[in-house]
Amino acid sequence: MIIGSGKPIKDILAMIEGCTKILIIGCRGCVTVCSAGGEKEVGILASALTMARQQEGKPIEIKEMTLERQCDPEYLEQIRGVVDEYGAVVSIACGAGVQFVAEKYRKIPVFPGINTNFIGVTEEQGVWTERCQACGDCKLHLTGGICPIARCSKSLLNGPCGGSANGKCEVNPEVLCGWQLIYDRLKELGRLDLLEVIIPINDWSTSRDGGPRKIVREDLKL
Amino acid sequence: MRLSYPTNVKIIRVPCTGKVDVLYLLKTFQSGADGVFVAACMEGDCHYLTGNLRARKRVEYAKKILDAVGIGGERLEMYNMSAADGPRFVKVANEMTERIKTLGPNPVKRFRVTNVQEKPCEEMCP
Numbered sequence: 413m414i415i416g417s418g419k420p421i422k423d424i425l426a427m428i429e430g431c432t433k434i435l436i437i438g439c440r441g442c443v444t445v446c447s448a449g450g451e452k453e454v455g456i457l458a459s460a461l462t463m464a465r466q467q468e469g470k471p472i473e474i475k476e477m478t479l480e481r482q483c484d485p486e487y488l489e490q491i492r493g494v495v496d497e498y499g500a501v502v503s504i505a506c507g508a509g510v511q512f513v514a515e516k517y518r519k520i521p522v523f524p525g526i527n528t529n530f531i532g533v534t535e536e537q538g539v540w541t542e543r544c545q546a547c548g549d550c551k552l553h554l555t556g557g558i559c560p561i562a563r564c565s566k567s568l569l570n571g572p573c574g575g576s577a578n579g580k581c582e583v584n585p586e587v588l589c590g591w592q593l594i595y596d597r598l599k600e601l602g603r604l605d606l607l608e609v610i611i612p613i614n615d616w617s618t619s620r621d622g623g624p625r626k627i628v629r630e631d632l633k634l
Numbered sequence: 635m636r637l638s639y640p641t642n643v644k645i646i647r648v649p650c651t652g653k654v655d656v657l658y659l660l661k662t663f664q665s666g667a668d669g670v671f672v673a674a675c676m677e678g679d680c681h682y683l684t685g686n687l688r689a690r691k692r693v694e695y696a697k698k699i700l701d702a703v704g705i706g707g708e709r710l711e712m713y714n715m716s717a718a719d720g721p722r723f724v725k726v727a728n729e730m731t732e733r734i735k736t737l738g739p740n741p742v743k744r745f746r747v748t749n750v751q752e753k754p755c756e757e758m759c760p
Binding site: 455459 | 655656657660661663664699702703704705741742744745
Protein backbone atom coordinates (compact mmCIF):
# COMPACT_ATOMS: atom_id res chain seq x y z
CA MET A 413 0.00 0.00 0.00
CA ILE A 414 0.95 3.65 -0.21
CA ILE A 415 2.39 4.81 3.09
CA GLY A 416 1.93 8.37 4.29
CA SER A 417 2.58 10.32 7.47
CA GLY A 418 1.07 13.46 8.93
CA LYS A 419 2.45 16.88 8.11
CA PRO A 420 3.35 19.19 11.01
CA ILE A 421 0.23 21.06 12.15
CA LYS A 422 2.00 24.42 11.81
CA ASP A 423 2.57 23.71 8.10
CA ILE A 424 -1.13 23.01 7.57
CA LEU A 425 -2.04 26.11 9.58
CA ALA A 426 0.15 28.16 7.25
CA MET A 427 -1.61 26.70 4.20
CA ILE A 428 -5.08 27.55 5.50
CA GLU A 429 -4.11 30.98 6.81
CA GLY A 430 -6.93 33.35 6.01
CA CYS A 431 -9.54 30.63 5.37
CA THR A 432 -12.59 30.63 7.63
CA LYS A 433 -14.30 27.56 6.25
CA ILE A 434 -12.49 24.43 5.11
CA LEU A 435 -13.28 20.87 4.17
CA ILE A 436 -10.96 18.10 5.36
CA ILE A 437 -11.25 14.91 3.35
CA GLY A 438 -9.77 11.59 4.32
CA CYS A 439 -9.43 8.43 2.27
CA ARG A 440 -10.51 4.93 3.30
CA GLY A 441 -7.80 3.32 1.19
CA CYS A 442 -4.10 2.90 1.94
CA VAL A 443 -3.76 5.90 4.25
CA THR A 444 -6.48 4.58 6.54
CA VAL A 445 -4.53 1.36 6.97
CA CYS A 446 -1.31 3.22 7.78
CA SER A 447 -3.21 5.56 10.15
CA ALA A 448 -2.27 8.73 8.31
CA GLY A 449 -5.39 9.81 6.47
CA GLY A 450 -8.45 7.88 7.54
CA GLU A 451 -11.62 8.95 9.31
CA LYS A 452 -9.93 9.08 12.70
CA GLU A 453 -7.05 11.18 11.44
CA VAL A 454 -9.54 13.57 9.83
CA GLY A 455 -11.12 14.00 13.28
CA ILE A 456 -7.79 14.53 14.99
CA LEU A 457 -6.62 17.07 12.42
CA ALA A 458 -9.94 18.94 12.50
CA SER A 459 -9.83 19.10 16.29
CA ALA A 460 -6.21 20.29 16.33
CA LEU A 461 -6.79 22.97 13.68
CA THR A 462 -9.97 24.17 15.39
CA MET A 463 -8.16 24.59 18.70
CA ALA A 464 -5.12 26.28 17.17
CA ARG A 465 -7.25 28.78 15.26
CA GLN A 466 -9.56 29.45 18.17
CA GLN A 467 -6.62 30.51 20.30
CA GLU A 468 -5.54 33.00 17.68
CA GLY A 469 -9.01 34.51 17.76
CA LYS A 470 -9.54 33.40 14.17
CA PRO A 471 -12.13 30.63 14.48
CA ILE A 472 -12.51 28.26 11.60
CA GLU A 473 -15.43 26.13 10.49
CA ILE A 474 -14.36 22.66 9.49
CA LYS A 475 -16.37 19.97 7.78
CA GLU A 476 -15.04 16.43 8.00
CA MET A 477 -15.56 13.87 5.26
CA THR A 478 -13.91 10.57 4.41
CA LEU A 479 -14.28 9.07 0.96
CA GLU A 480 -13.94 5.44 -0.01
CA ARG A 481 -10.99 6.43 -2.20
CA GLN A 482 -9.75 9.68 -3.65
CA CYS A 483 -8.04 8.11 -6.66
CA ASP A 484 -11.27 7.11 -8.42
CA PRO A 485 -13.59 9.66 -10.01
CA GLU A 486 -16.84 8.09 -8.82
CA TYR A 487 -15.95 8.61 -5.18
CA LEU A 488 -14.82 12.17 -5.78
CA GLU A 489 -18.29 12.90 -7.16
CA GLN A 490 -19.57 12.50 -3.61
CA ILE A 491 -18.18 15.89 -2.66
CA ARG A 492 -19.66 17.73 -5.64
CA GLY A 493 -22.01 20.41 -4.38
CA VAL A 494 -20.46 20.21 -0.93
CA VAL A 495 -17.02 21.44 -1.85
CA ASP A 496 -18.23 24.77 -3.29
CA GLU A 497 -19.32 25.96 0.13
CA TYR A 498 -15.74 25.88 1.41
CA GLY A 499 -12.81 28.20 0.88
CA ALA A 500 -10.26 25.41 0.73
CA VAL A 501 -9.91 21.65 0.85
CA VAL A 502 -7.30 19.85 2.93
CA SER A 503 -6.95 16.34 1.60
CA ILE A 504 -5.18 13.80 3.74
CA ALA A 505 -5.04 11.16 1.03
CA CYS A 506 -1.81 10.30 -0.76
CA GLY A 507 -0.40 12.69 -3.35
CA ALA A 508 -2.49 11.02 -6.06
CA GLY A 509 -5.68 11.71 -4.12
CA VAL A 510 -4.78 15.34 -3.42
CA GLN A 511 -4.03 15.93 -7.10
CA PHE A 512 -7.18 14.21 -8.29
CA VAL A 513 -9.33 16.38 -6.02
CA ALA A 514 -7.52 19.47 -7.33
CA GLU A 515 -8.07 18.28 -10.89
CA LYS A 516 -11.79 17.68 -10.45
CA TYR A 517 -12.54 20.84 -8.45
CA ARG A 518 -10.55 23.52 -10.15
CA LYS A 519 -11.93 26.61 -8.46
CA ILE A 520 -11.04 25.61 -4.91
CA PRO A 521 -7.50 25.42 -3.55
CA VAL A 522 -6.60 21.91 -2.42
CA PHE A 523 -3.86 21.48 0.17
CA PRO A 524 -1.99 18.32 1.21
CA GLY A 525 -2.45 17.38 4.87
CA ILE A 526 0.02 14.48 4.82
CA ASN A 527 3.30 13.58 3.20
CA THR A 528 3.23 10.57 0.88
CA ASN A 529 6.28 8.51 1.71
CA PHE A 530 6.52 5.20 -0.14
CA ILE A 531 4.95 1.94 -1.30
CA GLY A 532 5.44 -0.44 1.57
CA VAL A 533 4.15 -2.95 4.06
CA THR A 534 3.08 -3.06 7.69
CA GLU A 535 5.98 -4.86 9.34
CA GLU A 536 4.19 -4.77 12.67
CA GLN A 537 1.50 -2.57 14.19
CA GLY A 538 2.84 0.98 13.87
CA VAL A 539 5.89 0.09 11.75
CA TRP A 540 5.92 0.47 7.96
CA THR A 541 8.79 -0.16 5.60
CA GLU A 542 9.42 0.40 1.91
CA ARG A 543 9.22 -2.50 -0.53
CA CYS A 544 8.60 -1.13 -4.01
CA GLN A 545 9.65 1.88 -6.05
CA ALA A 546 7.25 1.26 -8.93
CA CYS A 547 10.11 1.05 -11.44
CA GLY A 548 7.77 -0.55 -13.96
CA ASP A 549 9.94 -3.58 -14.75
CA CYS A 550 9.70 -6.17 -12.00
CA LYS A 551 12.77 -8.34 -11.46
CA LEU A 552 11.71 -10.13 -8.30
CA HIS A 553 11.91 -13.55 -10.00
CA LEU A 554 15.68 -13.11 -10.32
CA THR A 555 16.33 -11.89 -6.80
CA GLY A 556 14.52 -14.27 -4.51
CA GLY A 557 11.48 -12.04 -4.13
CA ILE A 558 13.48 -9.17 -2.67
CA CYS A 559 13.66 -6.02 -4.72
CA PRO A 560 17.18 -4.73 -5.40
CA ILE A 561 15.78 -1.38 -6.58
CA ALA A 562 13.83 -0.67 -3.40
CA ARG A 563 15.82 -2.59 -0.81
CA CYS A 564 19.38 -1.76 -1.88
CA SER A 565 20.20 1.85 -0.99
CA LYS A 566 22.03 2.23 -4.30
CA SER A 567 19.48 0.22 -6.32
CA LEU A 568 22.30 -1.99 -7.56
CA LEU A 569 21.22 -4.77 -9.86
CA ASN A 570 24.37 -6.86 -9.40
CA GLY A 571 25.23 -6.40 -5.75
CA PRO A 572 26.27 -6.28 -3.06
CA CYS A 573 28.71 -3.39 -3.01
CA GLY A 574 31.71 -2.97 -0.74
CA GLY A 575 29.60 -1.09 1.76
CA SER A 576 27.80 -4.20 2.94
CA ALA A 577 29.03 -5.27 6.39
CA ASN A 578 27.48 -7.85 8.69
CA GLY A 579 24.27 -7.74 6.72
CA LYS A 580 23.91 -3.97 7.16
CA CYS A 581 24.18 -1.12 4.69
CA GLU A 582 26.86 1.56 4.83
CA VAL A 583 24.21 4.25 4.35
CA ASN A 584 22.76 3.59 7.78
CA PRO A 585 23.69 0.79 10.18
CA GLU A 586 19.99 0.20 10.86
CA VAL A 587 19.27 -0.51 7.19
CA LEU A 588 19.60 -4.11 6.13
CA CYS A 589 21.73 -4.75 3.06
CA GLY A 590 19.30 -5.60 0.28
CA TRP A 591 21.78 -7.83 -1.47
CA GLN A 592 22.58 -9.72 1.73
CA LEU A 593 18.84 -10.39 2.02
CA ILE A 594 18.77 -11.54 -1.60
CA TYR A 595 21.76 -13.84 -1.02
CA ASP A 596 20.24 -15.34 2.14
CA ARG A 597 16.89 -15.93 0.46
CA LEU A 598 18.41 -17.49 -2.68
CA LYS A 599 20.50 -19.74 -0.45
CA GLU A 600 17.36 -20.87 1.38
CA LEU A 601 15.75 -21.58 -1.97
CA GLY A 602 18.82 -23.45 -3.24
CA ARG A 603 19.06 -21.01 -6.13
CA LEU A 604 22.42 -19.35 -5.56
CA ASP A 605 23.06 -19.99 -9.27
CA LEU A 606 20.80 -17.00 -9.97
CA LEU A 607 23.49 -14.75 -8.51
CA GLU A 608 25.69 -15.69 -11.44
CA VAL A 609 23.18 -14.31 -13.90
CA ILE A 610 24.34 -10.81 -14.74
CA ILE A 611 21.42 -8.43 -14.89
CA PRO A 612 22.13 -6.08 -17.82
CA ILE A 613 22.15 -2.29 -17.62
CA ASN A 614 18.68 -1.28 -16.63
CA ASP A 615 16.24 0.49 -18.89
CA TRP A 616 14.87 3.15 -16.61
CA SER A 617 12.41 4.45 -19.17
CA THR A 618 9.69 2.35 -17.52
CA SER A 619 10.48 4.12 -14.26
CA ARG A 620 10.27 7.84 -13.53
CA ASP A 621 13.01 8.57 -16.07
CA GLY A 622 10.51 8.08 -18.86
CA GLY A 623 8.32 10.89 -17.52
CA PRO A 624 4.81 10.51 -16.07
CA ARG A 625 3.49 7.04 -16.85
CA LYS A 626 0.21 5.91 -18.31
CA ILE A 627 -1.48 2.56 -18.80
CA VAL A 628 -4.33 2.15 -21.27
CA ARG A 629 -6.38 -1.05 -21.43
CA GLU A 630 -8.54 -0.90 -24.52
CA ASP A 631 -10.48 -4.00 -23.41
CA LEU A 632 -11.61 -2.23 -20.26
CA LYS A 633 -12.41 1.17 -21.69
CA LEU A 634 -16.05 2.09 -22.01
CA MET B 635 -12.56 6.45 54.06
CA ARG B 636 -14.39 9.71 53.37
CA LEU B 637 -11.84 11.56 51.33
CA SER B 638 -12.64 14.67 49.36
CA TYR B 639 -11.11 15.86 46.11
CA PRO B 640 -11.45 19.20 44.28
CA THR B 641 -14.95 19.77 42.89
CA ASN B 642 -13.54 20.92 39.56
CA VAL B 643 -12.55 17.33 38.74
CA LYS B 644 -15.25 15.72 36.62
CA ILE B 645 -15.05 12.01 36.11
CA ILE B 646 -15.67 10.40 32.72
CA ARG B 647 -15.88 6.64 33.12
CA VAL B 648 -14.53 4.28 30.52
CA PRO B 649 -14.49 0.48 30.75
CA CYS B 650 -10.68 0.48 30.57
CA THR B 651 -8.13 3.20 29.79
CA GLY B 652 -7.51 1.18 26.63
CA LYS B 653 -10.75 2.82 25.43
CA VAL B 654 -9.23 6.29 25.76
CA ASP B 655 -8.58 7.53 22.27
CA VAL B 656 -6.45 10.47 21.11
CA LEU B 657 -9.59 12.02 19.68
CA TYR B 658 -11.42 11.78 23.03
CA LEU B 659 -8.54 13.61 24.69
CA LEU B 660 -8.45 16.34 22.05
CA LYS B 661 -12.22 16.79 22.12
CA THR B 662 -12.17 17.45 25.86
CA PHE B 663 -9.78 20.32 25.32
CA GLN B 664 -11.73 21.52 22.31
CA SER B 665 -14.83 21.59 24.51
CA GLY B 666 -13.00 23.78 26.99
CA ALA B 667 -11.50 21.48 29.63
CA ASP B 668 -8.52 23.18 31.29
CA GLY B 669 -6.74 19.94 32.00
CA VAL B 670 -7.24 16.21 31.78
CA PHE B 671 -5.69 13.35 33.66
CA VAL B 672 -6.09 9.73 32.74
CA ALA B 673 -6.34 7.52 35.84
CA ALA B 674 -5.26 4.05 34.79
CA CYS B 675 -4.71 0.82 36.67
CA MET B 676 -1.20 -0.03 37.78
CA GLU B 677 1.02 -1.26 34.97
CA GLY B 678 0.88 -5.04 34.89
CA ASP B 679 -2.54 -5.03 36.55
CA CYS B 680 -4.69 -4.33 33.50
CA HIS B 681 -7.67 -6.68 33.33
CA TYR B 682 -7.30 -6.54 29.53
CA LEU B 683 -3.53 -6.97 29.86
CA THR B 684 -2.29 -3.93 27.92
CA GLY B 685 -5.09 -1.33 28.00
CA ASN B 686 -3.21 1.02 30.33
CA LEU B 687 0.03 0.62 28.39
CA ARG B 688 -1.73 1.61 25.18
CA ALA B 689 -3.40 4.53 26.92
CA ARG B 690 0.00 5.82 28.02
CA LYS B 691 1.26 5.84 24.43
CA ARG B 692 -1.88 7.62 23.25
CA VAL B 693 -1.55 10.21 26.01
CA GLU B 694 2.04 10.84 24.91
CA TYR B 695 0.87 11.30 21.31
CA ALA B 696 -1.97 13.61 22.33
CA LYS B 697 0.50 15.68 24.40
CA LYS B 698 2.57 16.27 21.26
CA ILE B 699 -0.52 17.48 19.38
CA LEU B 700 -1.48 19.76 22.28
CA ASP B 701 2.04 21.20 22.25
CA ALA B 702 1.82 21.73 18.48
CA VAL B 703 -1.47 23.63 18.70
CA GLY B 704 -0.31 25.82 21.57
CA ILE B 705 -2.44 24.40 24.37
CA GLY B 706 0.51 22.68 25.99
CA GLY B 707 0.97 18.98 26.64
CA GLU B 708 1.45 19.64 30.36
CA ARG B 709 -2.32 20.08 30.66
CA LEU B 710 -2.68 16.36 30.02
CA GLU B 711 -1.20 13.69 32.26
CA MET B 712 -1.32 9.98 32.75
CA TYR B 713 -1.33 8.42 36.22
CA ASN B 714 -1.38 4.83 37.35
CA MET B 715 -3.23 3.89 40.49
CA SER B 716 -5.01 0.95 41.98
CA ALA B 717 -8.82 1.08 41.91
CA ALA B 718 -8.68 0.52 45.68
CA ASP B 719 -6.24 3.36 46.29
CA GLY B 720 -8.55 6.30 47.13
CA PRO B 721 -5.84 8.40 48.81
CA ARG B 722 -3.70 8.23 45.67
CA PHE B 723 -6.61 9.39 43.49
CA VAL B 724 -7.16 12.34 45.83
CA LYS B 725 -3.44 13.17 45.78
CA VAL B 726 -3.37 13.09 41.97
CA ALA B 727 -6.59 15.14 41.67
CA ASN B 728 -5.09 17.79 43.95
CA GLU B 729 -1.76 17.73 42.18
CA MET B 730 -3.37 18.12 38.77
CA THR B 731 -5.71 20.86 39.99
CA GLU B 732 -2.74 22.81 41.34
CA ARG B 733 -0.86 22.38 38.08
CA ILE B 734 -3.79 23.62 36.01
CA LYS B 735 -4.38 26.56 38.36
CA THR B 736 -0.78 27.62 37.77
CA LEU B 737 -1.20 27.24 34.00
CA GLY B 738 -4.46 29.18 33.94
CA PRO B 739 -7.53 28.54 31.83
CA ASN B 740 -7.51 26.64 28.54
CA PRO B 741 -6.39 29.18 25.89
CA VAL B 742 -9.05 27.84 23.50
CA LYS B 743 -11.70 29.50 25.67
CA ARG B 744 -10.14 32.94 25.30
CA PHE B 745 -11.89 33.69 22.01
CA ARG B 746 -14.79 31.32 22.36
CA VAL B 747 -17.52 33.94 22.18
CA THR B 748 -16.11 35.83 19.22
CA ASN B 749 -17.12 33.18 16.73
CA VAL B 750 -17.79 35.72 14.01
CA GLN B 751 -16.50 35.47 10.47
CA GLU B 752 -15.12 38.84 9.48
CA LYS B 753 -14.57 38.17 5.81
CA PRO B 754 -15.89 35.42 3.58
CA CYS B 755 -13.24 32.80 3.02
CA GLU B 756 -13.28 33.13 -0.78
CA GLU B 757 -11.87 36.63 -0.51
CA MET B 758 -9.00 35.61 1.66
CA CYS B 759 -7.92 32.29 0.26
CA PRO B 760 -5.45 32.38 -2.62
